């Protein structure tokens with residue numbers, strides 16, 4: 001018999017390695033399933049699409065690219081992927097990391113070099129927040145790149161928790177019930193922006209990127225502080241998640257389950273045109289009865305969770 005390697009040569013896994021492998025497989029399956037479901041639910045990717053995957057070098061965009069590449073292999077439709085990173089010329093940006101990673105992956109990619117860092121530093125006085133100009137510049141460059149590459153979709157790595165944070169930020173500071181949608185036309189009207197991680201929670205993404213050991217590029221190279229209001233909302237949501245398990249899931253379900261007749265937007269619902277009818281009305285007004293929430297059932301991504309959303313005394 002030859003001395004070549006076969007399964008007998010491979011050391012068996014220890015119980016703790018087996019357990020780790022099992023939970024990694026479960027995590028990976030869950031993320032893949034959630035991305036696949038979001039793509040299907042919102043019609044994010046269609047046959048022959050060219051998806052421009054925006055890669056920042058952070059955990060979210062690495063995870064998105066990894067999962068989309070897997071889905072491309074098994075999807076019943078054909079689509080192409082091109083990864084794009086914008087090198088904004090921030091000090092100490094490690095330029096070699098992404099090309100090395102993407103070469104190894106064998107995915108088509110483009111690194112766009114534009115010194116938006118100097119423009120922002122030049123235009124914004126010291127101490128003022130730089131993020132809005134920076135994002136505006138970045139957005140314009142990404143739209144232009146999508147056009148040059150012939151991309152039909154622009155994929156961003158925002159996840160469920162980003163969407164909820166944005167929802168609360170808009171409500172607290174913008175007076176609007178508005179989140180970050182899974183799919184929308186871009187503000188210049190020319191592109192379709194998709195968020196394939198819309199059903200994925202941040203905790204899963206953190207665990208996955210640690211397990212896979214993506215070569216993360218730090219996100220504070222520009223020297224700007226993360227938006228304080230966003231940090232506060234994030235802390236509030238994390239605190240709720242710890243104290244009231246299921247609340248985050250219920251809130252995200254609510255984003256997919258809007259009742260315009262039970263809000264107060266007269267442009268969204270014709271309150272003036274309301275008429276009585278002979279039969280009972282589903283979800284009609286229940287007068288003074290308080291709504292009953294105890295042990296209500298919230299459906300989240302096809303899994304049914306029993307959620308007690310009454311706060312403990």
Ligand code: SF4
Pocket residue numbers: 130131132134135222223224225226
């Ligand atoms: S944190 Fe820095 S790189 Fe990010 S949007 Fe703000 S200024 Fe731009």
